[in-house]
Amino acid sequence: xxxxxxxxxxxxxxxxxxxxxxxxxxxxxxxxxxxxxxxxxxxxxxxxxxxxxxxxxxxxxxxxxxxxxxxxxxxxxxxxxxxxxxxxxxxxxxxxxxxxxxxxxxxxxxxxxxxxxxxxxxxxxxxxxxxxxxxxxxxxxxxxxxxxxxxxxxxxxxxxxxxxxxxxxxxxxxxxxxxxxxxxxxxxxxxxxxxxxxxxxxxxxxxxxxxxxxxxxxxxxxxxxxxxxxxxxxxxxxxxxxxxxxxxxxxxxxxxxxxxxxxxxxxxxxxxxxxxxxxxxxxxxxxxxxxxxxxxxxxxxxxxxxxxxxxxxxxxxxxxxxxxxxxxxxxxxxxxxxxxxxxxxxxxxxxxxxxxxxxxxxxxxxxxxxxxxxxxxxxxxxxxxxxxxxxxxxxxxxxxxxxxxxxxxxxxxxxxxxxxxxxxxxxxxxxxxxxxxxxxxxxxxxxxxxxxxxx
Amino acid sequence: xxxxxxxxxxxxxxxxxxxxxxxxxxxxxxxxxxxxxxxxxxxxxxxxxxxxxxxxxxxxxxxxxxxxxxxxxxxxxxxxxxxxxxxxxxxxxxxxxxxxxxxxxxxxxxxxxxxxxxxxxxxxxxxxxxxxxxxxxxxxxxxxxxxxxxxxxxxxxxxxxxxxxxxxxxxxxxxxxxxxxxxxxxxxxxxxxxxxxxxxxxxxxxxxxxxxxxxxxxxxxxxxxxxxxxxxxxxxxxxxxxxxxxxxxxxxxxxxxxxxxxxxxxxxxxxxxxxxxxxxxxxxxxxxxxxxxxxxxxxxxxxxxxxxxxxxxxxxxxxxxxxxxxxxxxxxxxxxxxxxxxxxxxxxxxxxxxxxxxxxxxxxxxxxxxxxxxxxxxxxxxxxxxxxxxxxxxxxxxxxxxxxxxxxxxxxxxxxxxxxxxxxxxxxxxxxxxxxxxxxxxxxxxxxxxxxxxx
Numbered sequence: 001x002x003x004x005x006x007x008x009x010x011x012x013x014x015x016x017x018x019x020x021x022x023x024x025x026x027x028x029x030x031x032x033x034x035x036x037x038x039x040x041x042x043x044x045x046x047x048x049x050x051x052x053x054x055x056x057x058x059x060x061x062x063x064x065x066x067x068x069x070x071x072x073x074x075x076x077x078x079x080x081x082x083x084x085x086x087x088x089x090x091x092x093x094x095x096x097x098x099x100x101x102x103x104x105x106x107x108x109x110x111x112x113x114x115x116x117x118x119x120x121x122x123x124x125x126x127x128x129x130x131x132x133x134x135x136x137x138x139x140x141x142x143x144x145x146x147x148x149x150x151x152x153x154x155x156x157x158x159x160x161x162x163x164x165x166x167x168x169x170x171x172x173x174x175x176x177x178x179x180x181x182x183x184x185x186x187x188x189x190x191x192x193x194x195x196x197x198x199x200x201x202x203x204x205x206x207x208x209x210x211x212x213x214x215x216x217x218x219x220x221x222x223x224x225x226x227x228x229x230x231x232x233x234x235x236x237x238x239x240x241x242x243x244x245x246x247x248x249x250x251x252x253x254x255x256x257x258x259x260x261x262x263x264x265x266x267x268x269x270x271x272x273x274x275x276x277x278x279x280x281x282x283x284x285x286x287x288x289x290x291x292x293x294x295x296x297x298x299x300x301x302x303x304x305x306x307x308x309x310x311x312x313x314x315x316x317x318x319x320x321x322x323x324x325x326x327x328x329x330x331x332x333x334x335x336x337x338x339x340x341x342x343x344x345x346x347x348x349x350x351x352x353x354x355x356x357x358x359x360x361x362x363x364x365x366x367x368x369x370x371x372x373x374x375x376x377x378x379x380x381x382x383x384x385x386x387x388x389x390x391x392x393x394x395x396x397x398x399x400x401x402x403x404x405x406x407x408x409x410x411x412x413x414x415x416x417x418x419x420x421x422x423x424x425x426x427x428x429x430x431x432x433x434x435x436x437x438x439x440x441x442x443x444x445x446x447x448x449x450x451x452x453x454x455x
Numbered sequence: 456x457x458x459x460x461x462x463x464x465x466x467x468x469x470x471x472x473x474x475x476x477x478x479x480x481x482x483x484x485x486x487x488x489x490x491x492x493x494x495x496x497x498x499x500x501x502x503x504x505x506x507x508x509x510x511x512x513x514x515x516x517x518x519x520x521x522x523x524x525x526x527x528x529x530x531x532x533x534x535x536x537x538x539x540x541x542x543x544x545x546x547x548x549x550x551x552x553x554x555x556x557x558x559x560x561x562x563x564x565x566x567x568x569x570x571x572x573x574x575x576x577x578x579x580x581x582x583x584x585x586x587x588x589x590x591x592x593x594x595x596x597x598x599x600x601x602x603x604x605x606x607x608x609x610x611x612x613x614x615x616x617x618x619x620x621x622x623x624x625x626x627x628x629x630x631x632x633x634x635x636x637x638x639x640x641x642x643x644x645x646x647x648x649x650x651x652x653x654x655x656x657x658x659x660x661x662x663x664x665x666x667x668x669x670x671x672x673x674x675x676x677x678x679x680x681x682x683x684x685x686x687x688x689x690x691x692x693x694x695x696x697x698x699x700x701x702x703x704x705x706x707x708x709x710x711x712x713x714x715x716x717x718x719x720x721x722x723x724x725x726x727x728x729x730x731x732x733x734x735x736x737x738x739x740x741x742x743x744x745x746x747x748x749x750x751x752x753x754x755x756x757x758x759x760x761x762x763x764x765x766x767x768x769x770x771x772x773x774x775x776x777x778x779x780x781x782x783x784x785x786x787x788x789x790x791x792x793x794x795x796x797x798x799x800x801x802x803x804x805x806x807x808x809x810x811x812x813x814x815x816x817x818x819x820x821x822x823x824x825x826x827x828x829x830x831x832x833x834x835x836x837x838x839x840x841x842x843x844x845x846x847x848x849x850x851x852x853x854x855x856x857x858x859x860x861x862x863x864x865x866x867x868x869x870x871x872x873x874x875x876x877x878x879x880x881x882x883x884x885x886x887x888x889x890x891x892x893x894x895x896x897x898x899x900x901x902x903x904x905x906x907x908x909x910x
Contacts, residue, residue, distance in 0.1 A: 005564040005784045008501050008552050013565055015572065016494035016579070023495070035842050037819040037849025039471035040478070044598050045500060045554075045584065046463050046520075065501075068521040068550055070588040074542045082537045087529045095523055097463050099500075109460040110468055117470065119866050121852055124471070129500065133525040143499050156852035158831055165839070279832060280839055329460045364492040376613055377734060384620070384735055387490050394492025397576055397611035411574050 010134070010142030016363070022347060024360045025174070026127055029147050029341055032170045033125040036162060038149050041124050043106040045131075046097045053098075055105045055328070063133045065142075066095040099131040103148045104325070104338070111152060112329040120153030141344065150338030152325060157269060159337050160302045160321070161276040167306060167317060167339060168282045174346065175355045177309040178316070179285045183292035184270050185299050185320070187253060190263015191239060191290070194256065195232035203228070205293035208240060216240055239290060246274055246288050253290070269301060285309075298322045302337060308349045316345045365452050366416040366432075367409045368395040369402070379420040382430055382445050386418075389449045393418075409435055416452055465589070465597030471818070477802060479815045480629070481582055484602050484796055487625045488580040491617060493604050496579050498561040500586075501552045508553075510560045510783070518588045520597075521550040554586040558603045559780070559793070566607060567784040575608030596799065605793030607780060612724060614792045615757045615776070616731040622761060622772060622794060623737045629801065630810045632764040633771070634740045638747035639725050640754050640775070642708060645718015646694060646745070649711065650687035658683070660748035663695060671695055694745060701729060701743050708745070724756060740764075753777045757792060763804045771800045820907050821871040821887075822864045823850040824857070834875040837885055837900050841873075844904045848873075864890055871907055 007013060014022060033040075046067060053061055073094040074082070081090055100106050103126045111118065127147045134140055149166065151159045164180060171178045188205065192198040203226045207219045214222075219240060223233055238256055242249055250271050257263030270288060277286060284306075292303050294315075301321035308316055319339030326334045350356060366386060368379040379395055386393045396405045409417045419431040424442065432448045433440040443451070462468060469477060488495075501522060508516055528549040529537070536545055555561050558581045566573065582602045589595055604621065606614045619635060626633045643660065647653035658681045662674045669677075674695060678688055693711055697704055705726050712718030725743065732741060739761075747758050749770075756776035763771055774794030781789045805811060821841060823834040834850055841848045851860045864872045874886040879897065887903045888895040898906070 005506060005568045006503065007499055007506075007564075007568075008503055011499035011501060013499070013569065014497040015569060016496060019495040019497060034818060034847050035845070037822075037847060039818060040474040041471060042469040042474060044462055044466035044468070045586070046466060046598065048461065048463055051460060051462075062525070065525075066523040067554075068523050068546065070517075070520075072540075072542050074540055074545070079538050083534050085527075085529055087527050090529070091523065099522075109462075113460050113462075114468065114470060119863055123849065131500070143501065151852065154852040156825075158825070158835070158850060158852040161835065162850070162852075169842075276832065276835075280835055363489060363494060367492075370611075370613070377731065380613070380616065380731075380735055387624075390490070392489050392492060394578065395613060395617070397606065397609040397613040397617075408574055 008142070010136030010140075012141060012143070020360060020363060021350070021356060022343070024356060025343055025346055025350070026145070026147070028173050029170055029343075030125070030127060032166055032173065033149050035169070036123075036149075036166045038123045038125040041107075041110060041126055042128060043100065043103075043110055043126070045099055045129075047100055047106055047109065049092065049096055049098045051109050052101060052105060056101055060101060064101055065099040065131045065133055066091060067097040067099070069094055069096055100128075101132055102130050103128060103146045103340075104150075107148070107150060108325045109329055111334070112326050112331045115331060121151050121159075122153055123149070123151045125149040139344070139348070145343045147341040147343055148338060150336050152334055152336035155321075155323075155335040157272050157276070157302075160273045161280070163304070163319065163337060163339050164273070164277040164282065164286070165280060167304075168284045170341065171306070172283045174350065176316075176346070176349055176353070177284075179287050179307050179309055180282075181287050181289040181292045181305045181307065182270065182274065183289055183303045184266035185296070185301055185303060186262045186266025187257065187270065187290060188266075188293060188296070190257040190260040190266055191236070193260045193263060194235050195228065197228065197232060200226065200228060202293060202296065204236065205291045208291035211240060242290060246286070249288050249290075250274075266301075273302060294318055295320055298324075300324075304339060311349045311352050313345055313349060315342070316349060317341045362413060362415065364392045364394055364412065364414050366391060366393045366418050366448075367405075367412075367414045368393065368418045368420060369405050370396040370399045371421055372399045375399075375420050375422075375425065378425045379418070379430075382418065382420060385445050386449060386452070389453065391449065391452050416448075418448065463597070465591030465595075467596060467598070475815060475818060476805070476811060477798070479811060480798055480801055480805070481600070481602070483628050484625055484798075485580070485582060487621055487628065488604050490624070491578075491604075491621045493578045493580040496562075496565060496581055497583060498555065498558075498565055498581070500554055500584075502555055502561055502564070504547065504551055504553045506564050507556060507560060511556055515556060519556055520554040520586045520588055521546060522552040522554070524549055524551055555583075556587055557585050558583060558601045558795070559605075562603070562605060563780045564784055566789070567781050567786045570786060576606050576614075577608055578604070578606045580604040594799065594803070600798045602796040602798055603793060605791050607789055607791035610776075610778075610790040612727050612731070612757075615728045615759075616735070618759070618774065618792060618794050619728070619732040619737065619741070620735060622759075623739045625796065626761070627738045629805065631771075631801070631804055631808070632739075634742055634762050634764055635737075636742050636744040636747045636760045636762065637725065637729065638744055638758045639721035640751070640756055640758060641717045641721025642712065642725065642745060643721075643748060643751070645712040645715040645721055646691070648715045648718060649690050650683065652683065652687060655681065655683060657748060657751065659691065660746045663746035666695060697745060701741070704743050704745075705729075721756075728757060749773055750775050753779075755779075759794065766804045766807050768800055768804060770797070771804060772796045817868060817870065819847045819849055819867065819869050821846060821848045821873050821903075822860075822867075822869045823848065823873045823875060824860050825851040825854050826876055827854045830854075830875055830877075830880065833880045834873070834885075837873065837875060840900050841904060841907070844908065846904065846907050871903075873903065 077093050129143050129145050131143050188201050192201045207223050211219050253267045299320035300323040303320040305315045306317035321337040323335050325336050368383050370376045383393050417433040424430050429442050431442045532548050584598050584600050586598050643656055647656040662678050666674050708722045754775035755778040758775040760770045761772035776792040778790050780791050823838050825831045838848050872888040879885050884897050886897050
């Protein structure tokens with residue numbers, strides 16, 4: 001019996017128009033990655049579960065898609081385990097592989113596995129889908145692409161400056177106005193040291209982040225409720241009230257964190273990265289934000305986040321420096337810095353602002369009509385010449401009614417129709433119809449190629 | 456404890472050099488697909504098992520990678536089922552999704568699901584990985600890419616002629632000499648009718664295929680052993696002995712199959728496709744091969760197979776016409792014709808014949824040296840100008856020893872090194888070193904850009 005077909009929830013089909021748009025985004029990012037000297041790698045969709053488990057916290061382990069072992073996966077499993085209902089302990093017995101959850105852990109695994117073949121510093125980019133068994137909701141999918149670039153094997157801040165330029169370059173090309181927020185994990189450590197409560201750092205950054213919305217008095221009250229002492233709040237007050245230019249903010253942080261070597265180092269790093277990037281010039285606004293606290297579990301230095309200025313949406317790119325990417329796979333002490341572009345959110349921003357260049361959305365440039373075997377044969381000769389000139393072209397495969405053929409070109413937004421009938425065959429020409437103006441003229445192939453190529 | 460990292464058997468990592476080569480193949484195929492008016496789609500890696508099961512035969516069902524349901528997948532399953540050891544019947548209870556096995560079934564599902572949004576005839580291409588739990592062996596992987604183009608919604612043979620040209624165009628661009636073998640399922644049906652044993656058609660094509668190797672007498676003997684009657688063998692003999700030009704072969708088939716309408720129709724189709732393609736001109740040899748019998752379970756008309764002429768390897772592309780792609784999903788009567796490029800075998804052929812254009816394998820064109828903060832800052836300004844001119848460039852991130860920096864450029868086959876030291880900074884110039892000749896000269900940025908762009 002016929003099935004009504006569907007796809008798993010949280011996954012998507014991409015049709016021709018969506019693909020053109022997505023390719024525009026991926027092609028832009030890919031070409032900038034290459035321009036900055038990053039080399040592409042790809043890793044398998046499936047990794048051993050031993051590679052993936054324990055890398056994303058307990059919650060992450062649950063969100064991994066696990067693949068049932070092939071063949072008789074029940075063989076050798078004792079009955080007690082099967083009937084206990086303890087699926088958590090049964091899982092590793094019947095499943096050895098999982099789908100990758102991000103590109104970072106597979107990259108770390110790749111670096112360690114191929115360490116002897118790689119030139120350090122190793123600059124890699126990777127654009128591949130990842131899978132997460134998250135509850136699907138608007139804007140959150142179970143299959144989505146990540147676009148990552150990382151440099152490992154160098155702790156030079158030149159890499160940070162390069163990545164800021166790269167981000168600026170990608171969004172300039174896409175026509176998206178952005179603010180790049182920057183912070184440094186060491187500055188956050190300095191603040192935690194200042195108030196004598198390192199474990200409260202997340203509470204503090206959350207509170208700082210709210211100042212614009214609820215005002216400083218409410219933030220102070222909130223900090224008190226979260227158990228921060230009045231003394232700590234007094235020490236923190238200059239940071240809560242931080243304002244002025246980036247230079248002034250850096251000076252203030254310097255004076256506040258002077259007694260904490262780690263914090264002072266963080267400020268010095270920020271200063272070097274910001275002044276280096278600004279000396280080269282950015283289209284983006286670069287904003288020092290001491291409340292920026294993403295990735296506190298793994299970032300150890302610079303933290304970066306990108307927001308679109310003209311659309312209300314979460315961060316569209318993020319990144320930072322980490323000092324122990326590969327330690328878990330037995331290769332400690334490798335420092336790296338990376339960024340990840342959020343393709344799905346960038347897609348939403350471009351759609352909202354309608355920023356796709358017109359020619360991006362067009363694929364086939366000309367459709368040849370089909371009036372029957374003899375005309376089709378003549379048309380295919382001309383078609384061949386057009387394609388040799390690099391023009392994407394097709395022929396209507398059946399000798400259908402003219403209206404139907406024209407309807408196809410219309411519906412697919414093909415800008416030109418080439419008509420080859422008796423008269424054109426006799427003259428070895430074609431009639432080219434501009435589908436937007438309705439204008440049509442009889443031309444030689446070369447003349448038609450010249451017109452279509454310009455469009 | 457540190458793990459020794461590895462990947463699942465039958466899967467592969469692709470490093471920078473392999474990716475450059477693979478991208479060359481995929482980019483070539485993709486650009487030709489577009490040139491011929493095919494639109495790209497992508498479908499999710501995971502499909503519902505109800506979509507996949509039963510589409511690839513019993514063996515195929517076993518080779519599907521199945522994904523364990525999320526959460527407590529054991530809930531509601533009765534103990535008896537769990538302890539019976541009957542994993543085949545347990546599987547659908549604990550797994551609802553699987554990884555796609557090919558691109559054809561997801562495409563059929565896509566067409567039916569989106570039937571109201573698609574312009575018929577629908578010309579789609581799709582380049583995505585597929586997964587099969589096959590026993591890994593040389594040249595056979597558990598994850599590999601397929602590159603498919605199909606036209607559905609038209610039974611015109613113009614589509615076949617277009618696909619033959621497309622194949623010819625792809626392999627001409629790749630520089631691979633090919634033979635395209637062509638046959639028609641209806642001709643095979645006619646032969647089966649002729650000998651009165653439709654169920655023996657596979658035996659017969661296997662036998663015909665061996666004539667070159669073992670000679671006609673041995674083939675006749677083999678047919679006898681397989682239970683073909685002497686009378687049938689006599690009827691078959693002219694086909695076994697078929698030779699001459701394509702035209703002569705077609706004439707012979709016409710006379711032999713004159714009494715079988717289906718067979719005669721097959722010959723007429725072959726004639727139209729072959730003459731249509733040859734009128735347009737092909738670089739490939741196009742060879743009528745009545746022993747070509749791939750995809751007998753689904754092909755209903757044209758059958759195509761491509762062999763590399765200069766390398767001993769299986770077919771590198773295949774395809775054909777099918778009349779009931781979407782019937783199983785409730786949309787009968789949709790005719791289509793498609794081809795599939797075997798990217799992994801094409802990769803092997805290109806490697807064997809060393810056919811990669813030199814510039815394909817180069818990515819970064821110039822590496823800037825780093826002598827310390829001031830020099831690096833100056834270098835990054837020049838670097839920025841180079842990138843604006845479209846040149847892929849990088850800077851060595853650390854002020855390492857000159858030998859180490861040069862070693863990187865050497866190892867990565869970067870053709871130029873740009874040196875920015877005190878003298879260059881003072882003159883606002885750079886010293887460009889050609890890494891192949893060892894030559895170096897001091898230049899303005901514009902002069903350097905001109906040289907690197909030409910290379």
